[in-house]
Amino acid sequence: xRPGAASGTAARTAGSSxxxxxxxxxxAQMVVLRREIGDVLRDARQRQGRTLRxxxxxxxxxxxxxxxxxxxxxxxxxxxxxxxxxxxxxxxSLVLREVSDRVAVAEGLHIPDTVPADLAAGxxxxxDRTLGGDxxxxxxxxxLAPVG
Numbered sequence: 001x002r003p004g005a006a007s008g009t010a011a012r013t014a015g016s017s018x019x020x021x022x023x024x025x026x027x028a029q030m031v032v033l034r035r036e037i038g039d040v041l042r043d044a045r046q047r048q049g050r051t052l053r054x055x056x057x058x059x060x061x062x063x064x065x066x067x068x069x070x071x072x073x074x075x076x077x078x079x080x081x082x083x084x085x086x087x088x089x090x091x092x093s094l095v096l097r098e099v100s101d102r103v104a105v106a107e108g109l110h111i112p113d114t115v116p117a118d119l120a121a122g123x124x125x126x127x128d129r130t131l132g133g134d135x136x137x138x139x140x141x142x143x144l145a146p147v148g
Contacts, residue, residue: 031103031106034074037076037095038073043098044090045070055088056087058087059080060083069084
C-alpha cells in the first residue's frame, strides 16, 4: 500500500463520482472510471496548489481538454494520463492505485488504515507509519522508493 490510500480515500469517496454514477440493477451506483480518474487528478493538482493552466502547459495538453478530463467528460488515453502525471510529478501507478482504492470502497471492500507489520518490515518502513492524510500526494517521485 502507499501513503494516502486508506482513510482519506473513504472520506473522498463520499463526494466522488461514485455518487454521480447511474443506477444499475439493485439500485447500486455504477463506478465511472473516467470520473474517478479525473477526481484523482484534480485532487493531486489542487493539493499542489497548481492551476489548470500550469498543469495543461506542462503536460502539453489544452486547458479545455484537461478540464474535461478532470470533470470525467473525456476518457484520457494512457499516453495523456502519463503526460499529466509527469506534469504533476506524481507516478501513474499512484494515480491508478488511488482510483482502484476508490472503486474498492464503492464496492464495499475494506482498505486498511495502516501498513501490516510483515509488509512494513519487507518494505523497510516503520510499523507505526499510517497511510491516512495527504502524504501520498505531497511526495515527489524522488522520495518514492521501489518495493522489493
